[in-house]
Amino acid sequence: xxxxxxxxxxxxxxxxxxxxxxxxxxxxxxxxxxxxxxxxxxxxxxxxxxxxxxxxxxxxxxxxxxxxxxxxxxxxxxxxxxxxxxxxxxxxxxxxxxxxxxxxxxxxxxx
Amino acid sequence: xxxxxxxxxxxxxxxxxxxxxxxxxxxxxxxxxxxxxxxxxxxxxxxxxxxxxxxxxxxxxxxxxxxxxxxxxxxxxxxxxxxxxxxxxxxxxxxxxxxxxxxxxxxxxxxxxxxxxxxxxxxxxxxxxxxxxxxxxxxxxxxxxxxxxxxxxxxxxxxxxxxxxxxxxxxxxxxxxxxxxxxxxxxxxxxxxxxxxxxxxxxxxxxxxxxxxxxxxxxxxxxxxxxxxxxxxxxxxxxxxxxxxxxxxxxxxxxxxxxxxxxxxxxxxxxxxxxxxxxxxxxxxxxxxxxxxxxxxxxxxxxxxxxxxxxxxxxxxxxxxxxxxxxxxxxxxxxxxxxxxxxxxxxxxx
Numbered sequence: 001x002x003x004x005x006x007x008x009x010x011x012x013x014x015x016x017x018x019x020x021x022x023x024x025x026x027x028x029x030x031x032x033x034x035x036x037x038x039x040x041x042x043x044x045x046x047x048x049x050x051x052x053x054x055x056x057x058x059x060x061x062x063x064x065x066x067x068x069x070x071x072x073x074x075x076x077x078x079x080x081x082x083x084x085x086x087x088x089x090x091x092x093x094x095x096x097x098x099x100x101x102x103x104x105x106x107x108x109x110x111x
Numbered sequence: 112x113x114x115x116x117x118x119x120x121x122x123x124x125x126x127x128x129x130x131x132x133x134x135x136x137x138x139x140x141x142x143x144x145x146x147x148x149x150x151x152x153x154x155x156x157x158x159x160x161x162x163x164x165x166x167x168x169x170x171x172x173x174x175x176x177x178x179x180x181x182x183x184x185x186x187x188x189x190x191x192x193x194x195x196x197x198x199x200x201x202x203x204x205x206x207x208x209x210x211x212x213x214x215x216x217x218x219x220x221x222x223x224x225x226x227x228x229x230x231x232x233x234x235x236x237x238x239x240x241x242x243x244x245x246x247x248x249x250x251x252x253x254x255x256x257x258x259x260x261x262x263x264x265x266x267x268x269x270x271x272x273x274x275x276x277x278x279x280x281x282x283x284x285x286x287x288x289x290x291x292x293x294x295x296x297x298x299x300x301x302x303x304x305x306x307x308x309x310x311x312x313x314x315x316x317x318x319x320x321x322x323x324x325x326x327x328x329x330x331x332x333x334x335x336x337x338x339x340x341x342x343x344x345x346x347x348x349x350x351x352x353x354x355x356x357x358x359x360x361x362x363x364x365x366x367x368x369x370x371x372x373x374x375x376x377x378x379x380x381x382x383x384x385x386x387x388x389x390x391x392x393x394x395x396x397x398x399x400x401x402x403x404x405x406x407x408x409x410x411x412x413x414x415x416x417x418x419x420x421x422x423x424x425x426x427x428x429x430x431x432x433x434x435x436x437x438x439x440x441x442x443x444x445x446x447x448x449x450x451x452x453x454x455x456x457x458x459x460x461x
Contacts, residue, residue: 012378012382043329043332044332044336068325071323071325072321072325072326072327072328073328073333073336074276074319074328074333074336074337076276076278076281
């Protein structure tokens with residue numbers, strides 16, 4: 001029995017999720033591949049968004065995948081870190097903006 | 112500066128050991144299919160040579176740089192250099208072959224003491240595309256090389272140069288400290304005499320190799336990014352960018368093993384296998400000649416000491432009829448040329 005929840009080698013098996021539901025699996029991958037194609041945004045921009053989101057949802061598979069993808073596209077480590085700070089800022093901001101709710105509540109309850 | 116595998120007396124300096132590594136492990140236990148079996152799935156085994164189009168001559172392994180990923184294991188300590196006698200034998204073939212491209216490589220080909228004589232003579236043969244693979248820094252390495260851009264221009268040489276990135280950090284990490292600044296200077300000098308300019312026939316192309324254990328991205332997108340980066344920052348122009356996959360041999364193999372990336376890298380090559388790239392791999396229309404005149408299907412096979420499968424083994428005995436249609440020598444490193452859009456010395460093949 002595997003002793004850890006995550007195994008880097010499992011990333012290679014991602015495609016196998018279709019084995020137990022071919023129809024939905026195929027639809028998902030078709031959609032996934034279409035999303036990352038060049039559109040109004042470049043593939044490079046989408047790769048950086050994916051990397052930032054991967055850190056937000058804390059998915060180790062996605063972090064591995066989109067770090068590698070970024071390197072393939074010539075994205076520098078400085079650009080990657082800058083994208084992560086966007087993720088961190090939104091995540092931190094999401095906590096802090098709720099402070100307004102806390103302040104509203106305090107103001108309502110206090111004399 | 113790092114040292115060559117030969118200088119370090121690494122076991123990987125022995126090409127047989129490299130072929131052994133590429134044939135065993137994950138390819139021996141069935142975890143990954145051997146290249147031979149993979150191409151057989153689409154009826155492409157055995158791979159056969161077609162009509163010769165490109166003659167690639169390696170004039171020596173000596174180089175002023177010691178790049179981390181070098182498949183030649185080139186460096187200042189390598190003394191294998193083509194003699195003028197062997198060059199004469201090559202010239203005989205160049206004059207009589209129907210190949211449209213002559214491709215001089217190394218090491219740094221310019222370091223061969225007979226390089227200029229050879230270029231002078233070879234340029235008289237009327238070959239359509241005469242390529243010299245210049246590492247750029249050689250142009251700034253020593254006063255005796257300062258006039259190389261002008262020399263290339265006089266002989267209408269097509270210059271192809273390596274440039275791993277448009278930023279200093281990534282370039283110097285792969286190719287050595289100071290390489291980026293010298294390369295930029297050399298590119299500006301080439302531009303100044305017309306090389307790489309949009310409306311000029313003096314061809315200047317760049318080669319991109321990934322600086323690590325990953326495959327190159329889309330060649331067209333990379334070219335766009337390189338053009339933007341080099342033009343905005345340094346006002347540098349070039350024609351095309353060739354994205355080349357690092358093949359798991361020599362110093363790149365050494366790096367993959369030392370960094371524990373070997374198996375993952377081989378997985379990524381096999382997963383990216385593209386059967387459509389097989390029919391255009393460069394070994395089918397290229398002949399690679401080593402510094403001592405021996406014949407190989409490609410420069411990579413030369414470094415792995417996998418000579419052509421033909422009665423003709425040496426340039427002195429060159430016979431196009433006997434070489435056409437020969438069976439190409441393959442091993443697992445060949446996955447590097449069939450991954451994704453495919454890879455060759457002229458970039459993607461599909």
